[in-house]
Amino acid sequence: MKRQLLILAAALFSAVLLPAVSGGELRLSGEPALWKFTNGSEFPGAKGKYESRDGLLSLSGDFTGGGRYVGVVSRGRLPPFRELAFRVRGEAGRITLRCLDAEGQTHQYELPAAAAGGEWRELSLPLADSAVHWGGANDGRFRGPAREIAFLLHAGQLPGRRGTVEIGDITLRGADTAELKFQARPDRLENSFVVPGGTEPVRLRLFSSRPDFTPEELVYTYTDYTGKPVASGQAKYLSGNGGMLEVPPPREVGYYDLLFPALGIHSAVVADRPVSGPADEFFAVDVAASRGVTPLSELEEIFRLLRRNNILWIRDRLTHGVLEPEAGRFDFEAASGRYRQLREAAAREGLKLLDVIHDTPNWNKYPVKLREDRVGDKIAGRYYMHGNNLYPPDLIAAAAGFDAVTRRFQPAEKAVEVWNEPSSPTFDNSFPVEFVSALTKAVSVRFSLTGNPTAVTGIVYSGPPVQNYGLYIANGLLDYVDAVSYHDYQPADTLEDGVFRLREIERESGTARCGIPYWITEAGMPWANRELRAAPADDRHSASEIAGKAIEFRALGIQRYFAFIIKYYNELHKNFGMLDANGAPMRSMAAYTHLVRVLSHKEYLGDFRLPGAVRSRVFGDENGKVACLYVPLRPAAPEKELVLPEGVELLRAEGADGRPLAVENGRIPVGGDGVVYLYFADLPERLLDRNTRAMPLYRAARDYRPAPRCRKPVVIQPDYDLGETFYSGTGIRFGADGTFRCRVRYNNLSGRPVTVEPGIELPRGIVAPDFPAAAFELGPNGSRMLEFTLRATDDLGVARHSLVRLGDRRGNTTPLAVALHRQPSPEHVREGRLSGLPEMENPASWRKNSAGELTIRRDETDRSIEFRTRFPVGVDRWSYPEFVLPPGVLKDAIAVGFEVKVTPADQIRQMVLMAVCSDTKEHGPYISITVPAPTGEWEYRSVFLPSYPRPESIRMFRLGVNAFTQEVSVKIRNVRIFHSR
Secondary structure (H helix, E strand, O other): OOHHHHHOOOOEEEEOOOOOOOOOOEEEOHHHEEEEEOOOOOOOOOOOEEEOOEEEEEEEOOOOOOOOEEEEEEEOOOOOOEEEEEEEEEOOOOOEEEEEEEOOOOOEEEOOOOHHHHHHEEEEEEEEEEEEEEOOOOOOOOOOOOEEEEEEEEEHOOOEEEEEEEEEEEEEEEEEEEEEEEEEEOOOHHHEEEEEOOOOEEEEEEEEOOOOOOOOOOOOEEEOOOOEEEEEOOOOOEEOOOOEEEEOOOOOOEEEEEEEOOOOOOEEEEEEEOOOOOOOOOOEEEEOOOOOOHHHHHHHHHHHHEEEEEEEEOEEHHHHHHHHHHHOOOOOOHHHHHHHHHHHHHHHHEEEEEEEOOOOOOHHHHOOEEEEEEEEEEEEEEEEOOOOOOOOOOOOHHHHHHHHHHHHHOOOOEEEEEEEEEEEOOOOOOOHHHHHHHHHHHHHHHHHOOOOOOOOEEEEEHHHHHHHHHHHOOOOHHHOEEEEEEEEEOOOHHHHHHHHHHHHHHHHHHHHHHOOOEEEEEEEEEEEEOOOOHHHHHHHHHHHHHHHHHHHHHHOOOOOOEOOOOOOOEEEEEEEOOOOOOEEEOHEEEEHHHHHHHHHHHHEEEEEOOOOOOOEEEEEOOOOOEEEEOOOOOOOOOEEEEEEOOOOOOEEOOOOOOOEEOEEEOOEEEOOOEEEEEOOOOHHHHHEOOOOOOHHHHHHOOOOOOOOOOOOOEEEEEEOOOOOOOOOOEEOOOOOEEEEEEEEEEEOOOOOOOOEOOEEEEOOOOOOOOOOOOOOEEOOOOEEEEEEEEEOOOOOOOOEEEEEEEOOOOOOOOEEEEEOOOOHHHHHHHOOOOEOHHHOOOOOEEEOEEEEEEEEEEEEEOOOOEEEEEEOOOOOOOOOOOOOOOOOOOEEEEEEEEEEEEHHHHHHEEEEEEEEOOOOOOOEEEEEEEEEEOOOOOOEEEEEEEOOOOHHOOOEEEEEEOOOOOEEEEEEEEEEEEEOO
């Protein structure tokens, strides 16, 4: 069985036959052990149930309270089969069949259900390509064998939005019963974590209707972290309700695969020493409990699993629009009470909850439009139109909603993240930072004024926000949050640079909150989504990076680290889960829970001087020291061993899962784990580097003294129309006439009148001749809109941005900072220099990099270089040819300009310049820089290069487009580089 966070769509059936599978018929009964119910909780509101009656599946749905579907999903691994047959009757006019193929693509088919007079309707269909599909290759091609089938009732299929259907005689025709494999889940998820040498057996619950098994089928094997067999025997089988297998627990510390070769069962057990003492609140996990279809009982088992391993903090999501469907009216029983039940369950286990809220209720939204990316009659994606504002227009009401929702879910609710991954196309349409800053400020002020104890966490960026952290600080955001959060999915050895740069920006800004806590609220390393659990090599890689990043962030002074994600969770071809599809632990979970035992309450002391170790952070307490060694397992396999320096007295060595490692003649085996722990009573000072780059970062965070958040009652909110303006997360470009119409709203979050005297601080080269500076009074919870024009003068040169600050001369607010810039063009250069880059117009200088057939040629008519791409049907249509930069060409560079012509311009989703810090084909860290949308004629376009990493470190450009059409042409010429000196 594979659990997914599922998204529904309407379906059509396309009958394209697959090769036949030899074999007979396999009947799937309606026994509860073989099926699980889902109420489609990603679309909250549906109610229903599944019952087994005389071998029939009885599925009921009630959509009067909302929701989109209910269903039953098969448990266990299905054998290859040719055709699915069943009969159906009931009140639904149609029924939906969903099928998950072997490569993780979900296919959906809509079929007739109700027959005249309530008679049975006989249906059979081969597994086939689909018109409605998602995940995996997402191309509609069915690649067998099927891994899972589901029968669904949609709200639109039931008259009166409620009803029942019965499904019987579910038969797999042409089934290869020789490949029939059983699936099992831990009887209780927390019981997959045991103390070595215990007496309580490990129990696996089967999804089977067989009454017994042969002795040969009950043979099991334990293999260790490396795949080496370490124990075997015969399990005890208990029949009834799907059956139960019992085996003795492992006797030594470590991770163990539990295999039943004859049954095709693969589970796992983690044996580790008990935890003791208070939890170290650095360690946390993203559970995404409110998303998906995981039953409440299984989530409660996950909560107990975490507490058993002394992990206290969890992260989840709240949907504001569901909980407050009308202004001031709250429905805390929404989603069939799932939000409430989960938080009550977390509170019972003593867990602390961080919730992220990143939606706006329908009653508090600006109008938005989505453009569909279609491939034939299929929707490949939806994208917000340029300038659509996804933030709430009424900040006062939005803040009140945040307040009410977080209060309702206390005591579990300890912190809230305001929005998620801003400055991205997905979550805020790449808007400038002042928009999310204003919402965060409003929530913070509301909490402070009403005494809400929930901590406020802000920024919530995808990756360290090095490009615009200074703009957040200029908007005063640090004064309104208890912690700054961001996500990081990069390898462990890349993390230090981001933290270093963020702290450097803090120091340069002069903020009083230098050293503010950082929370990493998503940090994972996905594995290839091909099976019910990760392949061993993928699993070891994920484990080494999740643990390695936690070690690294601990040394860098991060306050809280949320590993992503405990549940089996896939995004297209990648899976991020630390538990497998049946809830059994994988190596990543074992490595993370063992790290809790290694590092809890230990201080960072410096680095172990050990040649060959990419990272060798040393931590210690009164009981001794531990060196945490890290060597990346990918892209190339590391050295298998490192050599311990002479004169070191090693107490013991452990692998990533805690199993003892043999260190012979000072040789430390590291190549299989990537993370290894060396324990010492003490370490000679000559081998301990205390002056690392990480140490001042660690101390700055450790020595930070929190202060109350800002309580100033007025929050200035940007409300300008960006539909005709080029913008990004780093600022706004003046129009062609050198003006920008600015509209802002002053909001009074308090219950008392406040007099405001608007003020403006203008940089050189920008004027505001019609700024309304007259004082006015804001009533309790009142607001006032101001409009004026900002104009660029001849003094404004080429710079990444110039800040306009809006405020209140009476001190009732902190500034709203607007970052503005002119298009980098030769006529605006006031200082510095220009240089050409004619090599970019030579086809031989470019490498192909595209999802389609890319032709690169010289067009002498236009004196340009052309990139013409033809895309096959069903692919994500991107084309980004690569240009390796000559050495030194970007010294002191700040911007790039060029002439461009794109055809057809109205079929371009985005044009992007990627600045890549590598010259390796299709690899290397990069910054994506959006290019203003082309119009179809030759025109000048320019973008600023990132301030970090420094332009001199950029080794390659990728320049191209994402398209809505099957063929696209991009031409460029006259490339210019702008230098600051």
